[in-house]
Amino acid sequence: MRRVLLLGLLALLVAPLAIAQPLAVETYTLPNGFTVMLNPDATATEVSGAVMVKAGGKNDPADATGIAHYLEHLLFKGTQEMGTSDYEAEKVHLDRIVELYDEAAATTDPEARQALYTEINQEALAASEYGMPNEFDKLLKSLGSTGINAFTSSDITFYYNNFPAHELPRWLDLYSHRFENPVFRSFQSELEVVYEEKNRSMDAFQNRLIETFNAEVFKGHPYGDQLILGTIEHLKNPSLTKMYEFFKTYYVANNMALILSGNFDPETAKPLIAEKFGDWRTGEVPEYPDYPKRRFEKKQTLDVRLTPIAVSLMGFKTVNDTHPDRFGLDVVAAMLSNSASSGFLDEISLEGKVLQAGMFNNSMQDDGVSIVIVVPKPVVQSFKAAEKLVLAAIEKVQEGEFTDEDLAAVKSTLYKDFQSSLESVDNRAVQMGFCFSRGLSWDDYLKYPEMVASITREDVMRLAEQYYGDNYFAMYSKTGFPKKEELEKPSYEPVTTDQNAESGYARAFASMEPALPEATFVDLAKDVTRMELEGGNKLFWTENPINDIFSLEMEFQVGTRTLPSLEPIADVLNLAGTSEYSATELKKQFASLGASFYFSVSRNYFTLSVDGIEENLAPTLALVNQLLTDTEIPQDAIKTTAEGIETNREVESSTPDAMGSVLFQYGLRGEASQYL
Known part of the structure; x- marks a missing residue:
């Protein structure tokens, strides 16, 4: 049944799509700059x-x-x-508030300062009659x-x-x-x-x-x-x-x-x-001042107690977000950790050698750092032992212990991630803004895949050697929390405003005649292709008009509402291999096609999500089919998953937002809560 579903997808999607190009950006400047x-x-x-x-x-x-x-x-x-309903009347009190804050800032006597804040509160109450x-x-x-x-x-x-x-x-x-x-x-x-x-x-x-x-x-x-x-x-x-x-x-x-x-x-x-x-x-x-950029002459360490679990951070100083080396450094980082989980650090996580390890580049306008985050295995592993594994992974990149196929796979993953990030107008707008702040043109930004593709294995080895030496910063956080100073909310009389009042601007705004919307509705008969597959399965397909990236979701109509054990099962399957490939090898096989997979579960559905590059759709689906029909669970996968769940529970118990979600779910579902 699963094989038929995938063959149906292949029949529909194997032909190349005509990709539109809605990514053009026009940039210009008004006379005022x-x-x-x-x-x-x-x-x-x-x-x-x-x-x-x-x-x-x-x-x-x-x-x-x-x-x-x-x-x-x-x-x-x-x-x-x-x-405001009357700015001139409101302004009298607002101006006085400015003066009082300046007086408070210049006052060192706590009682005098508090008296000024009380007076500010009275002025704020008076101003609120108009605001x-x-x-x-x-x-x-x-x-x-x-x-x-x-x-x-x-x-x-x-x-x-x-x-x-x-x-x-x-x-x-x-x-x-x-x-x-x-x-x-x-x-x-x-x-x-x-x-x-x-x-x-x-x-x-x-x-x-x-x-x-x-x-x-x-x-x-x-x-x-x-x-x-x-x-x-x-x-x-x-x-x-x-x-x-x-x-x-x-x-x-x-x-x-x-x-x-x-x-x-x-x-x-x-x-x-x-x-x-x-x-x-x-x-x-x-x-803006040209501040000196800190560089470490040798390894420096700091021991802290800031986390509910043991965590170490390693910082390798790199470059800012317009430096020419940034493209190569992205490739180096992806050789170690990437969204397809095919890097050398991903490998030590998948194989249970550490509980978790990952890396990302944080490049800002003035400076940059590459950050490795490592969670050692609870109780049995020291920071030193986990760090040794990380350094060994970095050394593999420095020594060129990777194939040309490995490098091509990383580039494909970066290409897929870049193209996928531009599908949303929200994210596209943010990236346009970053171009403005960095002084880059949009055309330069769109050349990112081209620049990544130009990076050679010699570039990767050279940059790994240059930026990932033994002159890094390591911070080790053992379990514990520092004493926290909390900002107490001031006990001022609350300000109330007339929520039904309107300003002169609001009345003029309401009188502006909006254009009539030109609605274009989804026509399910034309815009979505449907197929009934063998076994009662349904296939829904629509075109990606932005780029050559495909996204596939296979939904099974069962979730934690009926089978609570599906949540850890999804976690275990994300560590699965096949009879032909180990878990690490399978991730690399997907990555070689610019693809990745992920199992997840909700209350009503168990889902396998796959994304990748369209021209590699056929071999990607063949791998998916192999994963679903020839699944093998590594010996340590269940143990690793159990350790991960236990660690997550420790983190959640120390995180107010997470505990709020726990209480909400219990209040909503009682003993059927996903956390029980």
């Missing part, structure tokens, strides 16, 4: 729109860290015309917007959401207006939100681990010396004046970009963009 990046894609169902600023946590003043992130929050709170800080969000939702959000990294700040194409004129009006004459209302109330985000960050051991790691690897640079969320002391004593200065300095047309990706007409958009964004002010952006 504002960058516009347009990616029309007629295959999309919506538009992903964003405004990006080339400033992030690294640009925070050293004595006021967290400002870039806090500002991100406040730019959802309206302007002098939006989010409507949630109006911007309501107006976006009135367009049918989804995914309304923003993020701040060390290098950039990115504001984004998705919306229907026919609402483009009103979306442009709203997004251009939000950055003109913004008002940082609800500053004190929003501080509680930032406090909570900081507390959650400190609760998550992963964040503490990476922050401690970065502080050593990037010492002397804001990447290591400053936190994006800010220090506790700086969050307790914020400065509105410094925040306005940050906005005036970095939020200027020549330091920002508009990004649109999706189903819109660029010729309709261009005059609207010029009208809405063309009058933004231009400013002189300070030249």
Whole structure:
């Protein structure tokens, strides 16, 4: 029955598809220096729109860290015309709040500072009689917007959401207006939100681990010396004046970009963009200091207790995100660990030599590091023993102990990952933004597969030797947690606002006539090909209009709702081999075709997911068929899975978000919870 299903797929998919090219991006600059990046894609169902600023946590003043992130929050709170019923009356109290925060920042007496914060609260209550800080969000939702959000990294700040194409004129009006004459209302109330985000960050051991790691690897640079969320002391004593200065300095047309990706007409958009964004002010952006990049002369170590399980991190200093070596270093990293689980580090994980090992490159604008994460086998394995296995894997790459086929497989995997990342307009918009921040053209970005393909085995060996020597940083975290300082929420009188009031801008916005939507509905008879297969199985197939990557899901109509034991079975099958191939060899066989597989389970379905390169579909399906009809479970797979589940439970029990999910599932399903 399974063989018939795969043969049916092969009959439909073996012929090459006519691939459309919705990846073209037009980039231009308005007279005021504002960058516009347009990616029309007629295959999309919506538009992903964003405004990006080339400033992030690294640009925070050293004595006021967290400002870039806090500002991100406040730019959802309206302007002098939006989010207020009477700005002139509100402004009296807002101006006084700025003065009081400056006084508080200059005060060292805790009691005097608290008295000032109490007075700020009274002014905030008075200002709230006029303010409507949630109006911007309501107006976006009135367009049918989804995914309304923003993020701040060390290098950039990115504001984004998705919306229907026919609402483009009103979306442009709203997004251009939000950055003109913004008002940082609800500053004190929003501080509680930032406090909570900081507390959650400190609760998550992963964040503490990476922050401690970065502080050593990037010492002397804001990447290591400053936190994006800010220090506790700086969050307790914020400065509105410094925040306005940050906005005036970095939020200027020549330091920002508009990004649109999706189903819109660029010729309709261009005059609207010029009208809405063309009058933004231009400013002189300070030249960023050239901080020295830390390099390790020899191996350096740090022992900590930050995690619920033993974890080690190894950091090898590499290059920034525009350095020519970045392509070769991606290949080196993929030789060790990749999405197809075919690297040398993946191999020691699959064979149960360590509980888990993986690697990724973290290349930012100013510096970079390649990070190896290793979880030793509980109780029986030391950090030193696990690290020895990692170094042996790296040495294999340095010595060229890999075949040309291994190298080709890694390149195919990187090609598949790159192409797949561009299928979503959301992710495409983010990548367009990264091009803007790095000073790269979109055409240069699309050359990534070509650059990876040009890397030779000699390049791989040379780069592995050059960057992965014995001058690395190793951090060993034993089980334990440091004492955590928690930001207590201030006990101020809560601010309330009239949620039904409207600003003058909102009334004018509502009067703008939106264009009628041009809906294109899915025609299941034409857009989806169906086949009834032997044994009652059904096949549904549709074309990928973006690239030459295929995705296949085989769903079996049984899940944990009826068979709870399917969850560990899926984990075990991800470590499976066949009578012809061991688990490691099977992963490499899939990788040689630019493909990978993954078993998963939900409450209602047991699923095998396969993706790969279309021209290799036939041999990939042959491998899938072999996996399903000739499955062999390695001797240690069940033990490795059990150790992994036990470790995951330890991690979950120490992670508030995970425990929240555990309690929710128990409240929802009782004894039938997947965690029991």
